[in-house]
Amino acid sequence: MNGTNSPRVDDNELALLTDLYQLTMTQAYWKESMQERATFSLFFRKMPPNRRFMLACGQQHAAALLSRLRFGDEAIDRLAGTGLFDPGFLDWLGDWRFEGDIWALTEGTPVFANEPLLEVDAPIAHAQLLESLMMNLVQLETVLASKAVRLVMAARGRPVVDFGMRRMHGVDAAVRGVRAYRTAGLAGTSNVLGGLRHDLAINGTMAHSYILAHDDEREAFRAFARHYPGTTLLVDTHDTLEGVRKVIEIMRDEPKLGVKAIRLDSGDLGELAKGARALLDEAGHDDITIVASSGLDEHKIAALIEDGAPIDAFGVGTQMGVSADAPVIDLSYKLVEYAGTPRVKHSPGKINLPCRKQIYRQVDAQGRYVGDIIALRDESGISGEPLLRPLVRAGKLDDDEMARADDARERVTDAIERFPEDIRHLAEGESAYPVELSPGLERLQSRT
Amino acid sequence: MNGTNSPRVDDNELALLTDLYQLTMTQAYWKESMQERATFSLFFRKMPPNRRFMLACGQQHAAALLSRLRFGDEAIDRLAGTGLFDPGFLDWLGDWRFEGDIWALTEGTPVFANEPLLEVDAPIAHAQLLESLMMNLVQLETVLASKAVRLVMAARGRPVVDFGMRRMHGVDAAVRGVRAYRTAGLAGTSNVLGGLRHDLAINGTMAHSYILAHDDEREAFRAFARHYPGTTLLVDTHDTLEGVRKVIEIMRDEPKLGVKAIRLDSGDLGELAKGARALLDEAGHDDITIVASSGLDEHKIAALIEDGAPIDAFGVGTQMGVSADAPVIDLSYKLVEYAGTPRVKHSPGKINLPCRKQIYRQVDAQGRYVGDIIALRDESGISGEPLLRPLVRAGKLDDDEMARADDARERVTDAIERFPEDIRHLAEGESAYPVELSPGLERLQSRT
Structure with a gap:
C-alpha cells in the first residue's frame, strides 16, 4: 500500500480523475469523427433548502487548471492497461490540449437556480473531457463559499x-x-x-x-x-x-x-x-x-x-x-447545443435551457439589483449587466479575468448588499428575487 | 495565481497542513523542555442521527502517511517567514521524525460512540503534531465508509x-x-x-x-x-x-x-x-x-x-x-494521559475517558457480538476480543497490521452480521448494542 497512501495527485495524473464514461464516450466520438462544436452548461436546478443564494466560486480556479490539463505518458500507460482503448485514440489523447472557450461568472458572484455558472464551447470531445473534474472543483468551492458567507453575514462585521x-x-x-x-x-x-x-x-x-x-x-x-x-x-x-x-x-x-x-x-x-x-x-x-x-x-x-x-x-x-446543512448542490453539466442546433434531454418537471446563454442582472437607478434575465447569448435588446464573461478563448486563459477572480473578496459584500434584503435572511425560505427567461430563450425552450 | 491552482500537495508540504496552534504549542513544549510521554485518544462522542454504527476507516492509511511525515526545507522556510518561530525550534522541527506508538482499530471495524478509533502514545510534541491531519484523514474515510456500507446493506447482495x-x-x-x-x-x-x-x-x-x-x-x-x-x-x-x-x-x-x-x-x-x-x-x-x-x-x-x-x-x-445525511462526525483527539497521570478536561454532560485504553468485544458461544467493554489498556481480567492493536511502534509501521487493513473488505460483512440485528436497520434510531466501561476505567473516571 505504500505507493498509494500519499494524498498527492500529480498534475500528470489529474486527467485520470474523471468518470470512465468520459473517456469511452470521447473514444467513441473519435472513432465516429464527431468533431463539431458542443456547448455544455454548468448549473444547478434548485437552491438547497437552507440557501437563498449561492456564491459562485471556483470557476476561474478550475479553468486555470483545466486549460492546461494533459494526459501524461504514465496516464496513457495506465489507460492502455485497461484494455478499453485503441492505440490510435491513446495517441490522440496524449497530444490532446483543451482548445475550447469557457465563459464564466466571476468568482464571488451571487447565483440562483438554473443560471449557468459557466459554459464550455468546444469540439465535443474537449468539452466532455472536462466534465467530471470541472464539476468536482467548482462544486467544492461554491458549496464552501456559500456557507461561509452566511457566517460572515451573521457576524455583522465581527x-x-x-x-x-x-x-x-x-x-x-x-x-x-x-x-x-x-x-x-x-x-x-x-x-x-x-x-x-x-x-x-x-x-x-x-x-x-x-x-x-x-x-x-x-x-x-x-x-x-x-x-x-x-x-x-x-x-x-x-x-x-x-x-x-x-x-x-x-x-x-x-x-x-x-x-x-x-x-x-x-x-x-x-x-x-x-x-x-x-x-x-x-x-x-x-x-x-x-x-x-x-x-x-x-x-x-x-x-x-x-x-x-x-x-x-x-x-x-x-x-x-463540510457545509453540514447543504454539503452538496445538484450541479449539472449538460449538453445544450451541438453542431449549431439546440439539444436538451426531455425531463418531466425539470428545466433544461438550450443553447449558449447569457445572464443579465438588472440594476435600478439606485444601483440595486432588481432581477435576472437568462437569455440566449447572442440575443439582443436585453438590458442589465452581463454576468458570463469570456475566461478561456481557444484554450488560452484570459489574464484580466483571472485577476478579477483574485479581487473577488473585495466585491462580495457590495454585491450582496445590492440585492433585496430577503436574500440576506438566514432563516430557511426562498428569496423573492426574480429570475426570468428572455423572450428568445422562452420561445426556443417551448419549441425544443 | 498560477502557482496555487494545482490541487497537488507534495509530501514535503503536507506537514504544513495543520492548525497553527499545533506548531505554536509544540514550540512552547520545546522551550519548556516538556518531553514526557502523552496519550491522545481519537474518538467521537455521539453517533450521528442516521447511523447505528460507524465503520472505522483510514487509521492504517493515515498512520502510514503520518509515520513518515517530515518538515522539508521549503516548509521550514515558510514557517520562518511567519516570524513566529525561533531558529532553534525550526532546526528541531526539520529533524523531527515521529517516534511514538499508535494503537488502532483495524480498518473496517464497526465502532460506537466513545470508543477510541486509535490512541497515540508519544512525547507530547510528537503526538500534538499529528492531531489535525490525523483527524482530517481518519474522519473522511470513516464518514464515507459508514455511509457506503448502508447502501451495500440496503442492496442485499446486488x-x-x-x-x-x-x-x-x-x-x-x-x-x-x-x-x-x-x-x-x-x-x-x-x-x-x-x-x-x-x-x-x-x-x-x-x-x-x-x-x-x-x-x-x-x-x-x-x-x-x-x-x-x-x-x-x-x-x-x-x-x-x-x-x-x-x-x-x-x-x-x-x-x-x-x-x-x-x-x-x-x-x-x-x-x-x-x-x-x-x-x-x-x-x-x-x-x-x-x-x-x-x-x-x-x-x-x-x-x-x-x-x-x-x-x-x-x-x-x-x-x-458527501455522506449527505451525516457529512461530519464530532471527532475529538483528546489528551488523556501525560507523564503517567490521567488528564481530562472538565466538561459538564460530556464523557472524557482518561488514560490508555483497550476495547474488548464480547463474543457468545455462537460467535455473536453481545457487547463492548472499554477498559484501561493494562487492566486484566476483561474477556473478549481486544480491538485496538499496535500499528506503529517507536515510529515504525507494523507490516502485518497494514496487510490486515488491505484485507478489511473481506471481513466487513461477516463482522456486521455478528452484531444484533438492530445495528443493521436503516431507519433512524439507536442500536441497543451495549457499550460499557470496565470496573477499572469506571473507578478512574469517577476519581478524575
Missing part, C-alpha cells in the same frame, strides 16, 4: 475565523477550501498551508491539551503568554470565569505579556462572555477581546449577537467545513 | 457502484474516498484514478450527452455498442420504454453486440424497471440486466427492492459522495 481543517473532507478540500473562505470574507484561518497558499491571515490560539499537560492552569497561561506576547488564552479548560481571573492575575504581575484576547470554547457562550467581559472591564482590561468557538453556525452566531453577547470574534469549524 | 466523483469534496476526497468504498463493499466505481489507485473495479456506461449529440437514439446505441460490445446502454434520454425497444431492435439486427445491461437514470425507477424487464424478457433477453441510478440513497434502494423492482445493480453518487 471577524469570523476558520478553525475547521480537521473536519473537512480530505487534504484538497482543506487547502482549496481556504480560497473559498477568502472570497466569502472570512478574516483568517487556523490552517497553515491553506492560509499560505491562498493568502488568508493565519491565526491560532491554544488547545485544552496544552493547559492539561501543565499541572497548573495559571502557570500554563503565564508560560504561553511569555512565549507569545499579545496572544489569545483559552480559559475554559476547568472553570471559565476562574480562568479569566487567572488571566487578570498574570497580567497584573506582568503587564508586558499584553494578552490580546481570551477564548471561550464550551458552555453557555453568551452568559460566559458577559461574565468574562465584566471581570475584564472591572480589572481595566477593556482592550482584551473575547473570541468564541464551539459548534457555532450562522444561527447560533446571530442569536448570540441578538442577545447582546460581548463576543468580538468567532471561530467556526465543523458546520462550515 | 452490486452497488460509485458514480459520485463529481460531487465529492475536492480531489483528495474523490481519490481517497474510493478506498473507503472498497472497504465498505462497493462493487465498483466510475472514478478512473480512484479505482486504479485503490484497486476497485472501474465501471462506466454512457451519458445523455452522447445520445443527444447523435441525431437518432437508435444510431447512438448501435454506434456505442459496436465500439464496446457487451456494454451498458442508457435508455432514458427521450422515452425509457421506447429506448428499451430500440435496444431490442439493435440486438435483433446484430446479436453479436451482446448488450449486457440497460441503465435507467430518471423517472419512476421501479415502474420503469418492471416495464423494461417485461419487454426484455418477452424478446428473449433475460440475460440483459438493469442498472438504476438517479438520486439514490439507502432508503430509496431498500424501498425499490421491497417493492420487487427488477433492478440488478445500483449506481449511487450525490448522497453517498
